[in-house]
Amino acid sequence: MAVTDARTLKITGGSGPAAHPSGDPAEAPQPSGEPEAIRRGPGVLRRLLRHRAAVLGGTIVLVIVLAALLADVIAPYDPIEGRLVDMLQPPSRTHWMGTDEQGRDIFSRIIHGSRISLQVGLVAVGISLTTGTAIGAVSAYFGGWPDLVVMRIIDILLAFPSILLAIAITAILGPSLTNAMIAVGIVGMPVYARLVRASVLSIKEQDYVQAARAAGGGNLRILLRHVLPNALAPLIVQSTLSIGTAMLDAAGLSFLGLGARPPTPEWGAMLSGAQVYIQLAPWVVTFPGLAIMLAVLGFNLLGDGLRDVLDPRLRR
Amino acid sequence: MLVVIFVLMRAIPGDPARLMLGERATPEQVEALREQMGLNKPLYMQFGAFVGGLLRGDLGTSIQSRQPVVAELMARYPATVELTIFAMLLASTLGILAGVVSAVWRNSVLDYGVMAGALVGVSMPIFWLGLVLMMVFSVQLHWFPAGGRLEARMIWDGATQFVVLESLVRGQWSTFASGLRHLVLPGVALATIPLSMIARITRSSMLEVLNLDYIRTARAKGLPGWRVNFKHALKNALLPVVTIIGLQVGLLLGGAVLTETIFSWPGIGRYIVLAIGARDYPVVQGGIALITLAMILVNLAVDVIYTLIDPRIRYQ
Numbered sequence: 001m002a003v004t005d006a007r008t009l010k011i012t013g014g015s016g017p018a019a020h021p022s023g024d025p026a027e028a029p030q031p032s033g034e035p036e037a038i039r040r041g042p043g044v045l046r047r048l049l050r051h052r053a054a055v056l057g058g059t060i061v062l063v064i065v066l067a068a069l070l071a072d073v074i075a076p077y078d079p080i081e082g083r084l085v086d087m088l089q090p091p092s093r094t095h096w097m098g099t100d101e102q103g104r105d106i107f108s109r110i111i112h113g114s115r116i117s118l119q120v121g122l123v124a125v126g127i128s129l130t131t132g133t134a135i136g137a138v139s140a141y142f143g144g145w146p147d148l149v150v151m152r153i154i155d156i157l158l159a160f161p162s163i164l165l166a167i168a169i170t171a172i173l174g175p176s177l178t179n180a181m182i183a184v185g186i187v188g189m190p191v192y193a194r195l196v197r198a199s200v201l202s203i204k205e206q207d208y209v210q211a212a213r214a215a216g217g218g219n220l221r222i223l224l225r226h227v228l229p230n231a232l233a234p235l236i237v238q239s240t241l242s243i244g245t246a247m248l249d250a251a252g253l254s255f256l257g258l259g260a261r262p263p264t265p266e267w268g269a270m271l272s273g274a275q276v277y278i279q280l281a282p283w284v285v286t287f288p289g290l291a292i293m294l295a296v297l298g299f300n301l302l303g304d305g306l307r308d309v310l311d312p313r314l315r316r
Numbered sequence: 317m318l319v320v321i322f323v324l325m326r327a328i329p330g331d332p333a334r335l336m337l338g339e340r341a342t343p344e345q346v347e348a349l350r351e352q353m354g355l356n357k358p359l360y361m362q363f364g365a366f367v368g369g370l371l372r373g374d375l376g377t378s379i380q381s382r383q384p385v386v387a388e389l390m391a392r393y394p395a396t397v398e399l400t401i402f403a404m405l406l407a408s409t410l411g412i413l414a415g416v417v418s419a420v421w422r423n424s425v426l427d428y429g430v431m432a433g434a435l436v437g438v439s440m441p442i443f444w445l446g447l448v449l450m451m452v453f454s455v456q457l458h459w460f461p462a463g464g465r466l467e468a469r470m471i472w473d474g475a476t477q478f479v480v481l482e483s484l485v486r487g488q489w490s491t492f493a494s495g496l497r498h499l500v501l502p503g504v505a506l507a508t509i510p511l512s513m514i515a516r517i518t519r520s521s522m523l524e525v526l527n528l529d530y531i532r533t534a535r536a537k538g539l540p541g542w543r544v545n546f547k548h549a550l551k552n553a554l555l556p557v558v559t560i561i562g563l564q565v566g567l568l569l570g571g572a573v574l575t576e577t578i579f580s581w582p583g584i585g586r587y588i589v590l591a592i593g594a595r596d597y598p599v600v601q602g603g604i605a606l607i608t609l610a611m612i613l614v615n616l617a618v619d620v621i622y623t624l625i626d627p628r629i630r631y632q
Contacts, residue, residue, distance in 0.1 A: 161570025171592040255443045279455045289444030297439040
């Protein structure tokens, strides 16, 4: 969440044709009918591969994706069933990251946890992206008083401390992993609404949109075929950055007992039960937290790299 | 904002009157209490009563403790304020210093180190960092206490709950030292993310300013480097930094929920989490309203600070 706030500022402040640094809309890049991100396709990948931070981030993300896909093959032990005789074993050759209070292998739980964390990140960002894009695009495209009202509500949601809002929403829906994903998704939505609105406001005035309208294109067709594809670049950057933030928030909710419930091998939930063993078995606390940090770091590095490549004006 | 808080809290499943009276209460007793609490009135009247009460400083009665919510919140608010101010001071001073150092020695090992640290900082789950700090500095090294506001043997008899501030003003040095020692670990955990963000923003803002002509002139005049960097450059680079610091307060108040839970800090964040679990919605509603009010006041203060930093900014 933390990451989103500052980055959102940078992105909403400069990305998208609506907010060109010079303040002169004439200087803003003029989108053609072809989506920008798609037009730059092969060049983007080449430049991304030359971006050292992005490569590091991409590698971390790739490792997590592979761990999630091959969890059943990689994990040496069952993530749920433990052997009490093996409880709180320190890291060793048989248990690389030691065992927890129920004798479960922490390495196996972390590997299986990557599946959950990745799912949480993708689903929550999917919810934010689809709802936020729909609200922002429709609001900006049609304008008028509904736009004003919707944007004020979005501003209010943006002003709330996001974890507090997520806690309140999970409290309403009831504590579960699915509800935590929904809560994190709702909390992330306003950023997309603002981002898409800024892009759509500028794109809808372009000549090719007027031309599409003159050719008899319906509103929905114009929005989906001509306007939204040109607002893709900032959305791709924001989505990558948001996955890490969503993972962090969902882990926080699970830590507070409002997300995944034991014995689910979710990284935040693993930490929640580990607090008691801080003195006796520090490895129970260390590894799940390291996993969360690495995953978030990976997505942040990749997001930073994508931002530099897709929107060079924002390069640090 | 108030509407959002009100609607969210009314959406929490469960009947507060039934919760307050327990399982063995008769339907008549529950109905009588609902009438007494105004829960059987239409929602718009309940909202009117909520706003009216808020203006009079009356936030209702806690379902759990049966005490006025204002009194309950005010007893805990100072703890959160002290923690937030401490974290903010830590994050601002160290963050600005790190950002300046990083910008002045751009592309040096120091710069890379600071920026790598900042990137790890924003990816850090603060609840995990809190546990690690506790594990290292409290359990292993015994440098700082693991939780609470004062040593167990100390009894606080001050007029307010601002333990550190009041003991400093009254010259109670041992209490002050103990309060400060208890602030360190939760303060550092809470400050990490804002510190990293402030360092990043300060660096990019300083880099822009350091390239300007007046800085070259100042150097050409023979002014010492520190004077140019800290007096001439930093002053003009501060505006975006102040904006970020203002935004971080919301983040800190949200982060306080997790930090207070880990360090058993008797503040408002932990109280809200406990109240959500107990469906004590007058407390949750009042707590969030109070945090929101604090955020509005901080943002107002930031607007005033703008005019002090940049005299060109004038409000009508």
